[in-house]
Amino acid sequence: MPKIDAPTVVEHRAAREQALLEAARGLLTAQPGRVPSLAEVGAVAGLSRSSVYQYYASRDDLLAAVVADSFPRWQQRLNAAVAAADSPRTRILAFLRANLELVADGEHALARALADVAPSEDLARRSREFHDQLLSPVVDALVELGAPDPETTSELVNALLNAASRRVEHDGGLERSYTAAAAVLDAYLRELELG
Structure with missing residues (x-):
């Protein structure tokens, strides 16, 4: 034995x-x-x-296990950050910050690598579903704020997040990237709050 x-x-x-x-x-x-x-x-x-x-x-089984292990941990981190915020505006900013922290920790590189090598439609589907789940708190907060098209706006928030993520990956400047992205996003969110 x-x-x-x-x-x-x-x-x-x-x-x-x-x-x-x-x-x-x-x-x-x-x-x-x-x-x-x-x-x-x-x-x-x-x-x-x-x-x-x-x-x-097989490698597919291993990749599926990496996805099954990683995605829930990322989701928990994001959910905890969003839950700690006290308004729709601050929940969106917390979402931005938590995602950039995942990037700084190297987790975004893993997510991108998994997306690039996903060998099966099942893994690709699970990745898309996870992405949609990630944006759900942003959509909910935008609805609360009265955004005219929350789904499209959430994709624009995601585009801003992707740009800020590239900056973090490029130079490691988490604070600088967050400050710049939050300034752009917060101005819009405050406008929504004012109605």
Whole structure:
């Protein structure tokens, strides 16, 4: 029987699976546009290729697991930031800030890498659904503010977020990018508040 590195087999298995997910995330982020092999992921996680197959039958299975593990964590961070805000305007600004913090933490690079290498329609569909879920609090806040076309406006907020994200990725200037994007967005949101 193989040696386990945790008090129980369940904990051992969970730790190994988490190590594989972290290894896959690291490789995807380091080499955007390229899907690492299971052997490469195993090597980074300290496991043999045959051991990796005990957890994932294919690269598609591994990528699906990375998506299933990552997206909810990102959503939780965004939801917590938005929930802490006390008005529709500040919820949208909190959404902007939390997203830029994810970018600064390297999570956006992982999301982009996953979108680039999504090998199946299922993964692409899940990515689109996640994107739509992310914008839901923005749409809700815009509705509360009385925006004339909340769905289109939320896409424009997302475009501003994407531009600010590129700046964070380019020079690491989270505060500078947030301040500039928030100034543009806040002026519009305050106008909506005034009705």
